[in-house]
Amino acid sequence: MYSQIVIDRFTNPKNAGHLKYADASGSAGNPDASDVIKYLIRVENNKIVEAKFKAFGCVVAIASADVVVDLIVNRTLENASKITSSEVLDVLGEIDDNKIGCVSVAIEALHQTLEDYKEKLEEEKEREEKGGATKAKKKTKKTKKA
Secondary structure (H helix, E strand, C coil): CCCHHHHHHHHCCCCECCCCCCCEEEEEEEHHHCEEEEEEEEEECCEEEEEEEEEECCHHHHHHHHHHHHHHCCCEHHHHHCCCHHHHHHHHCCCCHHHHHHHHHHHHHHHHHHHHHHHHHHHHHHHHHHHHHHHHHHHHHHHHHC
16 A cells, blocks of 8 residues: 555645746656656756656656655756655655656656756757857958958
């Protein structure tokens, strides 16, 4: 059976929903196995300031996703990346061994979300560098004409 915390997190997840202005998203799971979790995060100054999740899955998967959101909000991206299944299990309490994989899906979805944010930052940096190079070339051309 499930702990009261797991049941409460499943029946009334406080972090489920949509995040209108998300900076990144990521998901993990297997629809055939009935567990898929997606996170949406908003980041300011390298810190996760808001997060939500969407999930299709078992009781433990949904409860785990809800806990992960609680654990990542107000953490830096680096600290959030260090969250482990055991931290989630510390909050949830004891669960059946055959449900540990559901917690792992929640952690994998978190890592995918953080990777998505990292990739978007790199793309933005490349665009800025290309834009800066273009501006520099234009200035050089103008200087030569003058």
